[in-house]
Amino acid sequence: MRLILSRKGFDSSAGGGPSPLFPDGSVYALPIPDQRSRIRYRDIRHQGLNVGELLVGLTGDATRADAGAHLDPDLIADSYPRRPGWRPLLGQTGTAQSHLRNQGVTTGDVFLFFGLLRAAEPVGGRWRFVRAAKPFHGLWGWLQIGDIITVDDLAAAELPWVRYHPHLHGTADPNNTLYLASPHLTLAGQDTGLAGAGTFPALASEHRLTAADAPSPTHWQLPAAFFPGPQQRPLSYHHNRDRWTLEEDRCRLRCAARGQEFVLDLADYPGVASWLQSLLVGR
Secondary structure, eight states: EEEEEEEEOOOOBBBBSOEOOTTSSSSSSOEEOTTOOOBBGGGEEETTEHHHHHHHHEEEEGGGSSSBEEOSSSSGGSSSSOOTTOOOEEEEOOOHHHHHHHHOTTOEEEEEEEEEEEEEEEETTEEEOTTTTTOEEEEEEEEEEEEEEEGGGOOOOOGGGGGGGGGGGSSSOOHHHHHHHHSSEEEEEEEEEESSEEOOSOOOOGGBOOOTOOOSSHHHHEEGGGGGTTSSSSSSTTOOOOGEEEEEEEEEEEEESSEEEEEGGGGOOOHHHHHHHHHHOOO
């Protein structure tokens, strides 16, 4: 099994800022802007909130509600109208998809989604970011791969439920790929009884990647099991061992500022496999 730490949602370059961390500990990873998407932010719902109105409050820009939204990864069933047969899914293309393919990512592998987060609060009927709160990187969801589909190979009558997805509204692209979630999450050969994709109900300390004393969100603190030994291949995009520092039961990582998909082969990292099991099943 491979673990993919997948950067998704708003950040300083895609969207212009963080996604909100609500007072109850829940997170909503704002879909990045997409001019070609047929989905508008005002069309999306999250726990009773209109996402267009949420975005207007957080950004102060009244035009954002009608802008196109790249609803991807799409993990929450009631966030948008669905056709029968819908499954959670992720689309990927370009350099990021080439990297996933070159790393051998396949069915059964697990995406852990992380993004730039910041505490938010209701002020005057709208959601605003807490002025004193600093943005940080945190884990917000997962998807275990059940099926991999090349969009250009998808016949017109196949998977009618997927036609809303923004990865089906572009031009022909042989690298354009969909990752459909497994029906159930399976780890170490055992069905966990959990869904193959979902979001964490509340952010806990183990979901936080940025170190508490970090000068920027990209300075991470991880379990020591992630630290690459002499014979272990490091997390992709992080092969420079100067990025890593071991500290007793933790390790520090200066995370790459660029790149969406960071892949780790868990065959070489049994401790990370145990951490993943605890993170997902023990939540």
